[in-house]
Amino acid sequence: MTHEALASSTTSDQSFTKYQTYKVKKEGRGNFYPLVFNDITGMEEGPGVRTDDIKLALKGHVKDGYKFNPSSPLSDGDHGYISSPTISDKVHVLVCIYSANASEMRSSVLQKMREIREAASDLRIPQLAILTHIDAVCGEIETNIKNVYRSKYLKRKMTDFSSRLGIPMNCILPVKNYSHEIQLNPDVDALILSALRLMIDFGDDYADTL
Structure with a gap:
């Protein structure tokens, strides 16, 4: 069992995460399986995370650790934006x-x-x-x-x-x-x-x- 991904038992109706990458560690030190999970802010009533930002994440334009801003979309030139995503940056x-x-x-x-599903399709x-x-x-x-x-x-x-x-x-x-x-x-x-x-x-x- 692991508790790398933070969770809250008192605010289960609210997002508690940002765009965060998690690796799966093998037994032994320093070894990881060749897959990662990108945890994203949950869908909520109201502003919440912008669908356009999630679409950017699908294409690999969002950096690990970026905190979504519901009042300001991510765009090229921002600190959390990847201009030239690699295959590893893209969502599979x-x-x-x-x-x-x-x-x-x-x-x-x-x-x-x-809408996000349609973009993924x-x-x-x-x-x-x-x-x-x-x-x-x-x-x-x-x-x-x-x-x-x-x-x-x-x-x-x-x-x-x-x-x-x-x-x-x-x-x-x-x-x-x-x-x-x-x-x-x-x-x-x-x-x-x-x-x-x-x-x-x-x-x-x-x-x-x-």
Whole structure:
């Protein structure tokens, strides 16, 4: 378990992150797997992060650590702007994270997500979604995580999310969060690693087109 990505249990309805790159460390000192995660400010009601800035991030124009400014778009010449992005700067897979336990997505937020998805599609960037906190919405799953694909309630949640955002069902991956556990659980890991495998496969496909 790791806690590199900061989180807040008291402001879960507000963004807590900026554009931050995280590497996955191998066992041993100084070795990392050849993939990174770029964590981005969440979609919120109101100004929040600008969709144009996220589109720039997709193209690789946003520097690691840049803090998005809702009142001022990022542009060429700014400190956080990469004028000539490399293949490593560009986003290879767009992953939308959505909590199964969240209230219904507001229309303004949904519109932002659709617009970003359309931009990613124009760039031929593959997309998938991670549905989190699945155990919090279904007693069957809370009792036994292996019931994840037997839960009719969760299937309805995934179907609704798919129809609202346009992501195919087979590109929506349910996962259980490590929320209170202090030891790893192989059944929880299996879902997380399944989602990671699909991200890597999609990323490889995109890299082959560049």
